Amino acid sequence: MINPESFIKQLTEQLVSRSQALKQDLAGIRSNRPTPELLENIKVNLYEQTMTIQQLAAISIRPPRDLIVQAWDKTATGAIMKAIEDAKLGVTVGNDQASITVSIPSLTAERKQQLEKLIKKNAEEVRIAVRSVRDDYNKQLKSAEGAKELTEDQAFKLKEQVQKVVNTTNGEIESIVEKKLIELES
Numbered sequence: 001m002i003n004p005e006s007f008i009k010q011l012t013e014q015l016v017s018r019s020q021a022l023k024q025d026l027a028g029i030r031s032n033r034p035t036p037e038l039l040e041n042i043k044v045n046l047y048e049q050t051m052t053i054q055q056l057a058a059i060s061i062r063p064p065r066d067l068i069v070q071a072w073d074k075t076a077t078g079a080i081m082k083a084i085e086d087a088k089l090g091v092t093v094g095n096d097q098a099s100i101t102v103s104i105p106s107l108t109a110e111r112k113q114q115l116e117k118l119i120k121k122n123a124e125e126v127r128i129a130v131r132s133v134r135d136d137y138n139k140q141l142k143s144a145e146g147a148k149e150l151t152e153d154q155a156f157k158l159k160e161q162v163q164k165v166v167n168t169t170n171g172e173i174e175s176i177v178e179k180k181l182i183e184l185e186s
Contacts, residue, residue, distance in 0.1 A: 002144050004154070008161050011137050015130055015169040022126045023176050029115055030089050031183045034067045034104050036060070044083040046076050053080055062101075069100040107184070115184055123177045127170065134166045 027037035036059040043050050053059065057071040057080060069084075071077045081100055084093050090111070092103040107115070138159060145155040 002140070002149055002158070004158055004161075007137075007140075007158060008165065011133070011162060012165050014133050015165060018126050018129055018133070019169055019172045019176065022122060022173060025122055026119060026176060026180045029119060029180065029184075030091070030104065030107075031115070031180070032065075032104070032107055032186055033183055034061050034065055034102075036067065038089065038104075039067060039069065039084060039102065042083050042087050044076070044079050046079045053083065056080060057100075065104045065106075067102040067104070069102060070098065071100070112184055116181060119177060119180050119184070123173055126173055130166060130169055130173070134162060137162050 024041075027035065028041060030038055039059055040052060040054040042053050044053055044056055046056065053069065056073070056076050057069045060068045060070070062068050069080060071080055077095060077100060081093050081095060084091070084100070084102060090105065092105065094101040094103065141150065141155050141158055141162070144150045145152065150158070
C-alpha cells in the first residue's frame with residue numbers, strides 16, 4: 001500500500017537533492033566575481049591525507065577580483081598553492097608569507113561562451129535525471145493501481161502531485177542557472 005504523504009515526501013527529497021547538487025556543481029564554475037566556493041572543494045594532499053581547502057584554511061574575498069586564503073597551519077601553504085594551481089581554474093596564485101592571494105582575471109568572451117554551454121549542459125543533465133525520477137514514480141503509481149492498492153482517482157491525484165513537485169524542481173533549476181549566467185556576465 002502506498003502512503004501518499006511519504007510517497008510525495010520521498011520524491012521531494014530526491015528532487016531537492018538533485019537541484020542542490022547542481023547548485024554545488026555550478027558554484028565551482030569560475031565567473032568574473034570571486035567567490036569562496038570556487039576554492040572550497042579543491043582537494044589538497046597534505047601529510048599523506050586528502051583534504052579540502054575549506055578544511056585547511058579560511059577563504060575571504062578582497063574586492064574587486066582577489067580571494068585570500070589563510071592557512072591555519074602555515075606549513076600547509078605550499079600544498080594549498082600547488083592544489084589551486086593544479087585545479088587549472090585560470091587564476092594567478094601568489095604568496096605573501098601570511099596568506100595566499102588568488103587573483104581572478106576577467107573572462108574573455110570565448111571563455112564566457114564555453115562556461116555558458118557547460119552550465120546549460122549540467123542543467124540539462126539534472127533535468128533529465130529529474131524526468132527519470134518522475135517516470136520511476138509514475139511507474140510505481142501505475143503498478144500500485146494495477147495491483148488494486150490505489151483507486152484510479154487516488155493514482156490520478158498522486159500523479160498530479162508528482163508533476164507539481166517536478167515543475168517546482170524545474171523552476172528551481174531554471175533559477176539556479178539564471179543566477180549563474182547573470183554572475184558570469186557581471
